[in-house]
Amino acid sequence: MLTKRIDVKEAQSRLQELLTQVASGVEWIITDGTVPVARLGPISSRMAGLHLGAIQASPDFDEPLPDEFWAGKV
Structure with missing residues (x-):
């Protein structure tokens, strides 16, 4: 690329x-x-699934946080 x-x-x-x-x-x-101060260039296309498995969430990821968390005790 020039x-x-x-x-x-x-x-x-x-x-x-x-x-x-x-x-x-x-x-x-x-x-x-x-x-x-800035770069103006073409947008590169992204490949879906390129980092498949790189991030894992725990099974309780979307569970409500405990009251202790909101009280600042955790």
């Missing part, structure tokens, strides 16, 4: 052009002077 830099003031006036380039795979780093 990455380019542009100042925030110029980016404001060329936003539609930048978005067209982003759609074709160009990533833009928006700077305030010489300081990078």
Whole structure:
């Protein structure tokens, strides 16, 4: 992916052009002077099930919390 830099003031006036380039795979780093402040790039697609089993919840996950919890005693 090609990455380019542009100042925030110029980016404001060329936003539609930048978005067209982003759609074709160009990533833009928006700077305030010489300081990078934002990245404008294509949205990557997500794969469902990529981390299947990485997180497990206990069987009582959605049970009401005990009164002691709300009283600050737990």
